[in-house]
Amino acid sequence: MKILIVEDDKDTLTLVHHFLQETDFKVVTCRRGDEALDMVIKEQPDLAIIDGLLPGIHGFELSKIIKEDKSLKKNPKVLIMSSVYKGLKYKSEAITKYKADDYIIKPINKSELLKKVNKLLK
Structure with missing residues (x-):
């Protein structure tokens, strides 16, 4: 299974990448929304973990x-x-309006992240 992380903050990108490296998933990364579209086409990930606020494309x-x-x-x-959009309202909007499969609030908790990733990739 392959996971694409799209995150412009270097520290958060490094942290999430580190958490996922401890698994059997192959991890690829990019730092801009517009780059992510090309990465999805090229890499064909099973999961894209996307920061809510990105340069290029939101x-x-x-x-x-x-x-x-x-x-x-x-x-x-x-x-x-x-980390900006917290609460049930934003989770609901991310899922219904923007078609996301799930939502996680920063700062990222390792066990919560891995639980959500494993659930999505079942």
Whole structure:
């Protein structure tokens, strides 16, 4: 299984990457929303973990684009992570309006992240 992490904050990207390296998943990364579209096409990840606020393309909008793109060979599951948009309202909006499969609040807790990743990739 392959996971794409899209995160512009270097420290958060490093942390999430480190958490996932302890698993059997192959992990690829990028730091901009517009780069992520190319990475999804090239890498065909099973899961995209996307920061809610990104340069290039907003993370929430990126989720919707990825989920609705009929030209993709496969549409990955999407997990949105955010420190700005907290609460049930934003989780609900991420899932209904932006087609994300799940939502996690920063700072990222390792056990919560791995639980969500494993659930999404069952």
